[in-house]
Each structure stands twice: as structure tokens, then as C-alpha cells.
Amino acid sequence: MKYDLILIRYGELALKGKNRSDFENRLLENIRQKLKPFAGVKVKKTFGRIFVELGGRESEPVLRALTEVFGIVGISLAKQVPSELESIRQAAVELVQDLDPRPRTFKVAAKRSDKSFPHTSQELNHLIGGHVLRNTEDLRVDVHRPELTLKVEVRGKYTYLYGANLPGPGGLPVGSSGKVMLLLSGGIDSPVAGYLALKRGGVLEAVHFHSYPYTSERAKEKVVDLARILTRFGGRIRLHVVQFTEIQTEIRKHVQSSYSITVMRRFMLRIAEQIARNNQALALVTGESLGQVASQTLESMNVINAVTSYPILRPLVGMDKQEIMTISKKIGTYETSILPYEDCCTVFLPKAPKTRPDLKVTEEMEAKLDVDALVQKAVEETEVLDLRPDEKQEEEFSYF
Numbered sequence: 001m002k003y004d005l006i007l008i009r010y011g012e013l014a015l016k017g018k019n020r021s022d023f024e025n026r027l028l029e030n031i032r033q034k035l036k037p038f039a040g041v042k043v044k045k046t047f048g049r050i051f052v053e054l055g056g057r058e059s060e061p062v063l064r065a066l067t068e069v070f071g072i073v074g075i076s077l078a079k080q081v082p083s084e085l086e087s088i089r090q091a092a093v094e095l096v097q098d099l100d101p102r103p104r105t106f107k108v109a110a111k112r113s114d115k116s117f118p119h120t121s122q123e124l125n126h127l128i129g130g131h132v133l134r135n136t137e138d139l140r141v142d143v144h145r146p147e148l149t150l151k152v153e154v155r156g157k158y159t160y161l162y163g164a165n166l167p168g169p170g171g172l173p174v175g176s177s178g179k180v181m182l183l184l185s186g187g188i189d190s191p192v193a194g195y196l197a198l199k200r201g202g203v204l205e206a207v208h209f210h211s212y213p214y215t216s217e218r219a220k221e222k223v224v225d226l227a228r229i230l231t232r233f234g235g236r237i238r239l240h241v242v243q244f245t246e247i248q249t250e251i252r253k254h255v256q257s258s259y260s261i262t263v264m265r266r267f268m269l270r271i272a273e274q275i276a277r278n279n280q281a282l283a284l285v286t287g288e289s290l291g292q293v294a295s296q297t298l299e300s301m302n303v304i305n306a307v308t309s310y311p312i313l314r315p316l317v318g319m320d321k322q323e324i325m326t327i328s329k330k331i332g333t334y335e336t337s338i339l340p341y342e343d344c345c346t347v348f349l350p351k352a353p354k355t356r357p358d359l360k361v362t363e364e365m366e367a368k369l370d371v372d373a374l375v376q377k378a379v380e381e382t383e384v385l386d387l388r389p390d391e392k393q394e395e396e397f398s399y400f
């Protein structure tokens with residue numbers, strides 16, 4: 001069926017005053033950016049609400065795009081008809097009959113902001129409801145717990161009828177929480193961590209450690225693909241690719257193998273912090289959760305974390321693998337994450353990594369390396385890729 005409008009519902013309930021208008025303006029801007037590929041579609045803020053005017057376009061792809069804009073709590077499809085009883089009634093029947101599955105019970109909730117309209121809200125409920133009942137089979141009125149509440153708003157020249165309600169992705173509009181730097185590997189977890197950071201309003205940049213030629217160009221391409229998928233939710237993402245080969249070679253030469261992962265992670269954090277500072281990102285984000293692998297025991301985290309006082313967000317810390325995989329499938333990163341390209345950590349993985357490394361021992365081992373110079377060089381030689389949403393994707397991929 002043809003809809004004319006989409007009503008966007010949003011709201012972190014606690015938001016008030018200036019925070020609220022910042023939230024709304026940011027959301028409005030993000031929706032506009034997201035819907036840019038859809039020529040003719042207009043996004044407007046009126047009556048304290050956000051509307052998308054479809055301008056004759058199919059609603060389906062626009063809806064799909066909106067389910068990727070954080071800050072949207074719900075999406076309602078609407079029809080706009082002249083404020084005249086017969087048109088309103090006809091639109092009501094169409095809206096109800098177009099729902100899949102068809103509701104078995106319904107009620108009409110009419111409101112008129114325009115008192116010059118010749119029927120009161122109560123009268124309208126009956127006039128519209130009765131008409132829908134007469135023209136639809138297997139439908140009853142239930143005023144207490146209806147499956148469908150058909151909202152009708154008479155606003156001057158036009159009347160709006162709201163049919164299907166869909167859930168939005170929730171969260172905060174991207175950009176409302178400042179910038180964060182994601183440590184992005186080619187695995188399942190870190191893209192999900194990035195998605196969750198975006199969901200809380202963070203602007204995302206990402207850093208990836210690459211060990212060419214030990215890891216292939218295709219391993220790097222895989223990470224570029226993952227970051228590009230995240231642009232669906234976050235808009236533009238800058239990906240910093242760090243050449244990690246020299247550092248790993250040094251570690252292999254000088255550090256006892258059971259400590260190599262610990263030392264390698266400490267280098268990653270030092271470099272990521274530096275890149276974050278250089279790019280005004282205020283926190284690091286990783287895909288770590290608790291206790292999965294040797295480097296993710298609390299003892300390891302302590303020793304690894306000791307190199308930085310920068311905030312490190314770990315959005316997955318309380319999740320198990322199954323929950324993480326469910327999100328990764330939902331957001332479309334899973335299929336790419338499981339492609340079998342080697343990661344720099346796995347290439348250099350020792351047979352028996354320490355699960356409880358000692359800080360003093362770690363520092364003694366690192367003393368054999370010129371840590372500052374290695375970090376400096378890696379930061380300077382970092383390659384930056386500027387990734388933007390691929391407009392073609394809009395038509396091809398469904399987040400549901």
C-alpha cells in the first residue's frame with residue numbers, strides 16, 4: 001500500500017531542555033544523512049516530532065534505512081488525507097487491511113487539534129471504527145487491549161492516520177557522546193563492540209594492527225569490509241591501519257614466548273592511545289569480554305592496562321559468545337568475520353601464553369626493546385583510510 005509519511009518516535013526519557021534539543025537536532029541530521037540516497041524524500045521536524053515525507057517513494061527501503069539510525073525508538077507508517085470524513089474512513093480501512101498479520105481486534109483513537117472540524121473525537125472514533133468494522137471480516141473492537149490502535153489526528157487541512165508500528169534500534173544519536181577509537185580485529189567480537197559504542201552515541205574511528213607479509217592483503221581487506229559495514233550505523237569511519245610487523249618481529253626476538261601476547265597487547269594499547277589522542281578520541285573500545293582467552297583474564301588485563309590511563313570501554317564484558325554472535329548476525333558483520341584470514345595475533349600466537357602474567361617480569365622483558373621509538377614509528381607510518389557508507393547497500397541489505 002502507499003504510505004505518505006513516516007513518523008519517527010524517539011526519546012531517552014530523562015532528556016530535558018538543551019540536551020533534548022541537541023538530541024533532536026543531531027537525530028534529525030543523522031536521519032537526513034542516512035536518507036540522502038533517497039531522492040525526493042524529505043525529513044521535517046514539526047509539532048515537536050520528526051516526520052519523513054516519502055514523496056511518492058516506496059516505504060520499505062526507507063524504513064529499512066531508518067532501522068539503522070540510533071536514537072529512533074519507534075517508526076510508524078502514516079497516510080495523509082484531506083480532513084474530510086469519507087477520505088479518512090477509506091484510508092482507515094486500507095490501513096487495517098494492509099497489515100500483515102491482520103489484527104483481530106482494534107480501536108480507533110482520534111484526536112482533533114482543529115475544533116472547527118464538524119465531529120468530536122468521540123464521534124470520530126465511532127464513525128471511523130464502524131466503517132472499518134463493516135468493511136473488514138474477522139475484526140472486533142476491543143477498547144481495553146486492542147492488537148491495533150489506529151491513531152487518527154485531524155490537523156487543519158490534513159488528517160493523519162497511523163498504521164503499523166515498528167521498533168527502531170534505540171540508543172543515542174551517533175555524535176551525541178564524542179569520539180571513540182575502536183581496536184578492530186578481523187574477528188567476531190570487535191565489530192560488535194564498535195556497533196554498541198555507536199549505539200551509545202559515540203563517533204567511531206578504528207585502528208587495526210596488520211602484520212604484512214605474515215598477514216595477507218586480504219586479511220586487511222576483511223577488516224576494511226567490517227569497518228565499512230559499521231558505516232551503515234555510524235556514517236563516515238576513519239580506519240587507521242598500523243604496520244605491526246617490526247614490533248612483532250622484535251617481540252619474537254627478545255621476549256620469552258609465553259609473554260609475547262602480553263607484550264604485544266601492551267604495544268597495541270600504547271599505539272592506539274597515541275592515535276586516539278592525535279585524533280581527539282576520548283576513549284578506546286575493545287571487543288574483550290571476561291575470561292575467554294589467555295589475554296582476557298583479569299590478571300592479564302591488569303598487566304596490559306598498566307601502560308595507559310586512557311579510558312577503555314569494553315561493551316561486551318558481560319556477554320557470552322552466543323549473545324555476541326546473535327548481534328553480529330543481526331548487524332551483518334558475522335559472515336565477513338568468519339572468513340578464514342589470519343590475524344596478526346594468531347600468526348604469532350605462542351603455544352602456551354601466560355594466563356597470569358606478572359607485571360614486573362613483563363616490564364623487564366620490555367626493557368630489551370626500544371619501546372618509545374617503536375611506538376613512535378608505528379604511529380607515524382600508520383595508513384588512514386576514509387570509509388563512507390556505500391549508497392548502493394541501501395537497497396541490498398536488511399538489518400532485520
Ligand SMILES: Nc1ncnc2c1ncn2[C@@H]1O[C@H](COP(=O)(O)OP(=O)(O)OP(=O)(O)O)[C@@H](O)[C@H]1O
Binds near residue numbers: 187190209210288296
Ligand atoms: N589485529 C588487531 N587489530 C586491532 N585490534 C585488535 C587486533 N587483535 C585484537 N584486537 C583487539 O583486542 C581485542 C581482544 O582480542 P582477542 O584476539 O584476544 O579476542 P577476540 O575475542 O578473538 O576478539 P575479536 O573477535 O574481536 O578478534 C579485540 O576484540 C580487539 O578489540
